Amino acid sequence: EAQVTQNPRYLITVTGKKLTVTCSQNMNHEYMSWYRQDPGLGLRQIYYSMNVEVTDKGDVPEGYKVSRKEKRNFPLILESPSPNQTSLYFCASSLFASVYEQYFGPGTRLTVT
Amino acid sequence: AQKVTQAQTEISVVEKEDVTLDCVYETRDTTYYLFWYKQPPSGELVFLIRRNSFDEQNEISGRYSWNFQKSTSSFNFTITASQVVDSAVYFCALRRSYNTDKLIFGTGTRLQVFP
Numbered sequence: 001e002a003q004v005t006q007n008p009r010y011l012i013t014v015t016g017k018k019l020t021v022t023c024s025q026n027m028n029h030e031y032m033s034w035y036r037q038d039p040g041l042g043l044r045q046i047y048y049s050m051n052v053e054v055t056d057k058g059d060v061p062e063g064y065k066v067s068r069k070e071k072r073n074f075p076l077i078l079e080s081p082s083p084n085q086t087s088l089y090f091c092a093s094s095l096f097a098s099v100y101e102q103y104f105g106p107g108t109r110l111t112v113t
Numbered sequence: 114a115q116k117v118t119q120a121q122t123e124i125s126v127v128e129k130e131d132v133t134l135d136c137v138y139e140t141r142d143t144t145y146y147l148f149w150y151k152q153p154p155s156g157e158l159v160f161l162i163r164r165n166s167f168d169e170q171n172e173i174s175g176r177y178s179w180n181f182q183k184s185t186s187s188f189n190f191t192i193t194a195s196q197v198v199d200s201a202v203y204f205c206a207l208r209r210s211y212n213t214d215k216l217i218f219g220t221g222t223r224l225q226v227f228p
Contacts, residue, residue: 033216042119042204042220058215090158092216101148102216104158 002027004105006091012111013081021076021108023091031094032074033058033102034066036087043090049074081112115140117207119219126195127227134190134222136205142166145209147181147188148216152202161203164188195226 004025013019025032033048035058045058049068063085065077074093078085088109092102116139126132138147149161162172164181172179176193192199205219 035216035218040220042218043206043216044218045215048215088156092158101160101163103160104150107156107158 002103004091004093004103006089006105006108008108009106010109012113014113015082016080019078019081019110021078021089021091021110023074023076023105024072025074025091025093025103026072027093027095027103028071029093029095029103030071031096031102032068033092034064034074034076035090035092036060036085037090037107038087046076046089078110081110083112086110086112115142115207115209115217117205117217117219119203119205119222121222122220123223123225125225125227128196129194130226131191131193132195132224132226134192134203134205134224136188136190136219138186138188138205138207140186140207140209142209145207148206148208149179149188149190150204150206152204152221154201158204161190192224195224197226197228200224200226 007022030051034046035043037043044060046064047058047066049055055066088107090107091105094100094102118137145166147164151159169181178191180189202221202223204221207217
């Protein structure tokens with residue numbers, strides 16, 4: 001089944017404790033992105049990647065890191081999480097830019113205390 | 114600058130009513146793509162439709178229809194004879210035509226359909 005998977009689905013952590021949210025897609029998509037969803041703000045892009053070893057900042061990259069060492073995986077790293085990073089995070093992938101729709105993972109709800 | 118505005122924060126209707134969700138976008142690009150996604154209470158994002166800027170034909174898919182008007186920069190979504198299962202948050206989004214993975218979302222409209 002074609003899908004985007006994220007792990008964990010739920011995470012409660014403390015300020016400053018490094019964490020990684022994994023994202024994997026099995027559709028051989030070149031493009032992958034991370035978004036955060038906050039009430040009243042919709043979804044905002046954090047980082048995106050157009051291919052292996054090619055990443056770029058989205059609208060809200062501060063406090064996040066990403067890497068794209070393999071085509072299928074695009075982990076999101078929070079090196080020192082803070083409470084303002086409490087949010088619902090989505091990973092997405094698409095075949096190529098622009099034309100094709102993005103397929104979204106199920107979401108990761110992160111709480112930083 | 115690119116921007117998507119969904120002015121309706123929340124809409125409540127009774128089942129079988131028709132409802133239209135508004136989406137207004139801003140872009141200086143001549144080629145771009147517009148999308149609608151549905152987010153049901155379970156939280157996942159479900160793709161509904163993609164429309165490119167050169168195709169102004171309205172589209173109908175079952176009870177769903179979309180009205181794209183470049184003259185007013187709008188891409189409105191109508192649900193005919195709404196059902197309780199239509200209750201969700203609906204997002205309109207804009208994507209530029211050149212080599213980018215950036216999808217700009219509106220803030221969403223929460224639709225509640227009551228039996």
